[in-house]
Amino acid sequence: MSITAITPSEKRRQEIPHVTIRFVGDSGDGIQLSGDQFTSATAVAGNELATLPDFPAEIRAPAGSLAGVSGFQIQFASHEVYTPGDQPDVLVCMNPAGLKTNLKLLRPGGILIVNTDAFSESNLRKVGYATNPLEDDSLADWTVHKVPLETLTLECIKDLDVPTRTGRMAKNFFALGIMYWMYNRPMDETLTYIDKRIGGKNATLGEANRRLLLAGHAYGETCEMFPVNFTVPQAKIAPGTYRNIRGNEALALGLVAAGVKSGLDVFLGAYPITPASDVLHQLSGYKEFGIRTFQAEDEIAGICSAIGASYGGALGVTLSSGPGIALKQEAMGLAHMVELPLVICNIQRGGPSTGLPTKTEQADLMQAIYGRNGEAPIPVIAAQSPSDAFMAAYEACRIATKYMTPVMLLSDGYIANGAEPWSIPRTEDLPAFSHHFQTSAEGFQPYGRDEQTLSRPWVRPGTPGLEHRIGGIEKAHLSGNISYDPQNHDFMCRMRAEKVQRVQQDIAPTVVNGDADGGDLLILGWGSTYGSITAAVQWARGSGLSVSHAHLRWLNPLPANLGEVLRRYKRVMVPEINLGQLVHLVRSKYLVDARPLNQVRGQPFSVGELVKAIKQMLEVA
Amino acid sequence: MSAPVEIPKYTKADFESDQDVRWCPGCGDYAILSTVQKALSTLPVRKENHVFVSGIGCSSRFPYYVSTYGFHTIHGRAPAIASGLKASRPDLTVWVVTGDGDALSIGGNHLIHALRRNFDLKILMFNNRIYGLTKGQYSPTSELGKKTKSTPLGSLDYPFNPLALALGAGASFVARSMDTDAKHLGDIVTTAWKHKGTSFVEIFQNCNIFNDGAFTSFTEKPVRDDKQLRVEHGQKLVFAKGTKGIVRRNDRLVVGNLGQDATLDDVLTHDATDPDPSHAFALAALDVPEFPVAMGVLRAVERPTYEEMMSEQIAQARARKPADLHKLLHAGYTWTVK
Ligand SMILES: Cc1ncc(C[n+]2csc(CCOP(=O)(O)OP(=O)(O)O)c2C)c(N)n1
Ligand code: SF4
Numbered sequence: 001m002s003i004t005a006i007t008p009s010e011k012r013r014q015e016i017p018h019v020t021i022r023f024v025g026d027s028g029d030g031i032q033l034s035g036d037q038f039t040s041a042t043a044v045a046g047n048e049l050a051t052l053p054d055f056p057a058e059i060r061a062p063a064g065s066l067a068g069v070s071g072f073q074i075q076f077a078s079h080e081v082y083t084p085g086d087q088p089d090v091l092v093c094m095n096p097a098g099l100k101t102n103l104k105l106l107r108p109g110g111i112l113i114v115n116t117d118a119f120s121e122s123n124l125r126k127v128g129y130a131t132n133p134l135e136d137d138s139l140a141d142w143t144v145h146k147v148p149l150e151t152l153t154l155e156c157i158k159d160l161d162v163p164t165r166t167g168r169m170a171k172n173f174f175a176l177g178i179m180y181w182m183y184n185r186p187m188d189e190t191l192t193y194i195d196k197r198i199g200g201k202n203a204t205l206g207e208a209n210r211r212l213l214l215a216g217h218a219y220g221e222t223c224e225m226f227p228v229n230f231t232v233p234q235a236k237i238a239p240g241t242y243r244n245i246r247g248n249e250a251l252a253l254g255l256v257a258a259g260v261k262s263g264l265d266v267f268l269g270a271y272p273i274t275p276a277s278d279v280l281h282q283l284s285g286y287k288e289f290g291i292r293t294f295q296a297e298d299e300i301a302g303i304c305s306a307i308g309a310s311y312g313g314a315l316g317v318t319l320s321s322g323p324g325i326a327l328k329q330e331a332m333g334l335a336h337m338v339e340l341p342l343v344i345c346n347i348q349r350g351g352p353s354t355g356l357p358t359k360t361e362q363a364d365l366m367q368a369i370y371g372r373n374g375e376a377p378i379p380v381i382a383a384q385s386p387s388d389a390f391m392a393a394y395e396a397c398r399i400a401t402k403y404m405t406p407v408m409l410l411s412d413g414y415i416a417n418g419a420e421p422w423s424i425p426r427t428e429d430l431p432a433f434s435h436h437f438q439t440s441a442e443g444f445q446p447y448g449r450d451e452q453t454l455s456r457p458w459v460r461p462g463t464p465g466l467e468h469r470i471g472g473i474e475k476a477h478l479s480g481n482i483s484y485d486p487q488n489h490d491f492m493c494r495m496r497a498e499k500v501q502r503v504q505q506d507i508a509p510t511v512v513n514g515d516a517d518g519g520d521l522l523i524l525g526w527g528s529t530y531g532s533i534t535a536a537v538q539w540a541r542g543s544g545l546s547v548s549h550a551h552l553r554w555l556n557p558l559p560a561n562l563g564e565v566l567r568r569y570k571r572v573m574v575p576e577i578n579l580g581q582l583v584h585l586v587r588s589k590y591l592v593d594a595r596p597l598n599q600v601r602g603q604p605f606s607v608g609e610l611v612k613a614i615k616q617m618l619e620v621a
Numbered sequence: 622m623s624a625p626v627e628i629p630k631y632t633k634a635d636f637e638s639d640q641d642v643r644w645c646p647g648c649g650d651y652a653i654l655s656t657v658q659k660a661l662s663t664l665p666v667r668k669e670n671h672v673f674v675s676g677i678g679c680s681s682r683f684p685y686y687v688s689t690y691g692f693h694t695i696h697g698r699a700p701a702i703a704s705g706l707k708a709s710r711p712d713l714t715v716w717v718v719t720g721d722g723d724a725l726s727i728g729g730n731h732l733i734h735a736l737r738r739n740f741d742l743k744i745l746m747f748n749n750r751i752y753g754l755t756k757g758q759y760s761p762t763s764e765l766g767k768k769t770k771s772t773p774l775g776s777l778d779y780p781f782n783p784l785a786l787a788l789g790a791g792a793s794f795v796a797r798s799m800d801t802d803a804k805h806l807g808d809i810v811t812t813a814w815k816h817k818g819t820s821f822v823e824i825f826q827n828c829n830i831f832n833d834g835a836f837t838s839f840t841e842k843p844v845r846d847d848k849q850l851r852v853e854h855g856q857k858l859v860f861a862k863g864t865k866g867i868v869r870r871n872d873r874l875v876v877g878n879l880g881q882d883a884t885l886d887d888v889l890t891h892d893a894t895d896p897d898p899s900h901a902f903a904l905a906a907l908d909v910p911e912f913p914v915a916m917g918v919l920r921a922v923e924r925p926t927y928e929e930m931m932s933e934q935i936a937q938a939r940a941r942k943p944a945d946l947h948k949l950l951h952a953g954y955t956w957t958v959k
């Protein structure tokens with residue numbers, strides 16, 4: 001049997017500006033792989049896009065169980081895209097568990113493509129369906145396409161020497177073929193992937209998957225079931241070279257870039273934790289950049305080893321998620337006290353305690369800003385999207401080194417695992433990043449300070465003539481000797497705080513997207529809510545409302561003009577995926593009547609709920 | 622290899638800092654400080670290449686009094702900080718100074734992992750069998766039933782044997798000495814420095830304020846010879862001025878009286894390099910009153926250090942492919958929009 005791609009007939013084509021597609025199935029159904037392939041094809045097609053994988057919490061949940069459902073969502077468009085989409089227009093569903101957990105997300109009237117072969121009595125029973133939903137009228141609200149995916153798959157490759165079990169598992173490529181047809185995606189990238197990655201290891205399997213992709217595509221074209229297919233015209237995208245990137249990948253690359261540009265060796269001390277571990281994995285593969293990664297015995301050792309490395313003249317980095325960050329608090333205080341550069345990455349997840357390990361949340365802001373004993377402020381920076389994690393990480397390293405201070409970098413599960421196209425920066429365009437090790441004994445004071453940044457000198461042990469002692473006990477100004485003098489302690493606490501405050505010199509003033517001179521409503525956000533807020537504000541402005549948006553990159557210190565900006569608006573709303581943390585900070589700091597908008601459902605805000613909140617606040621129907 | 626560095630002629634005074642030493646008068650820490658400073662002056666290492674990292678406790682104040690680089694960190698974490706330092710700066714001689722509480726209680730986890738990884742760290746643990754700095758609570762090495770402020774009716778904890786713990790964690794170098802024997806301690810510190818890998822040295826240290834006389838049952842002059850077994854690699858395990866020796870009977874170590882119930886041939890010979898740690902473990906466990914306490918290097922075996930292997934992996938990766946940031950950023954599938 002030989003199949004070639006057929007050109008879809010023109011008459012059935014319909015042009016749409018954007019679409020959101022969600023793939024769901026068992027974790028063994030290759031959902032993430034299908035999602036990644038569909039994403040690459042969409043990038044080639046020239047659309048704007050954003051994606052979000054939705055992993056099951058259990059690693060090996062029983063096959064077909066509700067706990068084992070894996071999902072992947074993508075929104076792509078001929079215009080700008082800021083989120084992976086609120087409500088899928090299309091749900092591609094591999095099994096009853098996927099249907100049970102995801103059907104409620106599908107837009108009424110949306111398209112459901114479902115693998116009928118998985119709807120056996122036992123599978124239905126496993127997830128609590130008394131009757132087969134494909135056979136009663138429970139799906140009447142949607143356009144349902146029932147496809148016997150496994151039967152078609154096995155039929156298509158029956159002459160190949162592929163075990164039935166393996167063959168069945170390849171059904172995702174048949175499904176992908178249908179979707180490529182339905183949304184006119186180019187298949188070349190995926191075919192190359194199949195030939196190289198799958199065929200390279202097992203030629204027969206490669207052939208099988210290649211056939212299935214093409215067969216799925218042909219099925220879409222020839223099967224009576226699908227009356228139309230869709231095109232999404234190319235978006236106007238800024239010139240540049242792009243790649244699709246996940247937040248954790250971007251963060252890791254930002255750290256590498258910081259090492260290369262500064263000439264400092266990067267040392268990462270970390271203990272595995274979801275959703276931060278991928279950064280450890282990735283950096284461990286960059287040994288040619290001299291990056292030293294150390295899987296420590298716990299989070300405390302992770303940060304302590306990084307402090308030890310920074311003391312030795314490396315760029316010490318540690319990373320974790322909420323529970324691990326809590327363990328690092330005492331050591332962060334030490335780094336603040338001894339004034340060494342250190343970057344602490346917190347890839348936030350749902351808390352408290354173990355909370356929702358695979359879900360997203362922004363509830364560690366207060367921990368980031370205040371979570372140490374004593375007066376120990378540190379700069380806090382937040383990434384706002386997957387690709388932005390690159391520059392956020394780079395800046396965190398630059399500021400840590402320039403001001404000789406620990407810096408907390410906040411990301412979250414949504415940014416970590418979400419992906420979007422990234423306009424790859426030219427290395428020569430990255431901000432200048434230098435460092436200075438003191439080597440001259442002339443006028444050397446261990447706690448002397450740079451006039452502009454107030455940072456103390458960085459001395460590598462091994463430098464002759466500059467031997468000195470540092471530590472967590474309060475140090476005398478300049479000499480760094482132990483001092484219990486009350487005046488000195490007051491002075492030093494204020495000095496360290498002032499140094500952190502001076503990071504403001506490196507922080508761009510707040511920029512308002514919308515009515516810069518003031519208006520009815522300003523939405524103030526931080527971190528991963530950027531996409532949803534931007535989309536919601538765009539909608540609101542499109543319908544004539546005076547709504548503007550400001551997004552904070554630095555949470556500590558805050559931009560110098562923030563208070564003044566906030567006061568230009570009649571109302572200020574602060575949406576956060578927590579129960580109200582930034583709103584608390586700005587209310588107390590600026591005495592403005594900022595209003596919270598909160599949810600902690602482990603998911604980003606939908607654009608819809610933000611729009612609703614905007615309308616409510618402006619009292620428009 | 623870099624050019625050989627010239628080592629100045631040092632004296633003990635070159636390793637004394639300008640800070641007033643603030644331990645209680647009579648504290649065993651003074652003697653240890655002085656012995657270590659003296660040992661440092663004899664080592665072929667330039668002063669600026671020594672780093673002392675400590676945790677929290679009376680003992681952990683040590684770095685302030687030594688005029689090398691020093692880092693007084695937080696309670697229990699010195700091995701972790703020193704590990705990161707050594708990983709990124711294999712060229713430095715990194716010492717860890719810690720107490721029995723610092724190392725074995727709050728920092729127990731870091732200690733065992735440092736030992737198994739075999740970073741080239743020199744760990745000096747001052748064991749006074751008490752929490753000194755917090756004014757006298759019992760520690761993980763205090764004997765069962767010890768009455769302290771927090772255990773008025775006697776402690777209910779069975780103590781750790783620090784050397785047995787270190788051996789169990791896979792330590793490549795394990796030794797024991799005491800504050801009052803400057804000669805022995807100086808030798809042990811020097812031998813610990815020579816060992817390539819994690820050296821763990823337990824130093825019995827008298828806290829004359831909260832646990833005075835904790836070690837007198839085997840350190841006082843009248844009992845010293847009879848109650849201490851000075852072990853030396855390749856030498857017979859004899860003590861009590863050559864009148865007694867450690868022999869094995871029915872698979873157990875017992876004290877043999879030479880010329881009475883045992884001959885010198887029966888006495889075991891100490892092999893610190895034995896790959897099997899059970900000999901060292903048995904020696905570590907010897908205790909008064911039945912046995913003498915073993916002092917000296919119980920175990921010294923060679924194996925590659927963590928930082929060596931780490932540097933090797935980096936060197937190999939660099940030989941395989943150049944570090945090209947532009948290429949790295951452009952890895953995988955990219956597309957260009959004009
Ligand atoms: C996180 C933390 N917990 C508790 C303490 C209080 N603390 C300081 S030293 C110490 C015990 C020290 O005992 P040891 O390590 O034996 O040192 P020594 O003072 O006996 O030399 C304790 C409990 C502390 N400084 N930090
Ligand atoms: S309390 Fe004990 S250990 Fe601490 S300085 Fe005084 S005598 Fe030494």
Ligand SMILES: [Mg+2]
Pocket residue numbers: 678720721722747748749750751752753760
């Ligand atoms: Mg003690």
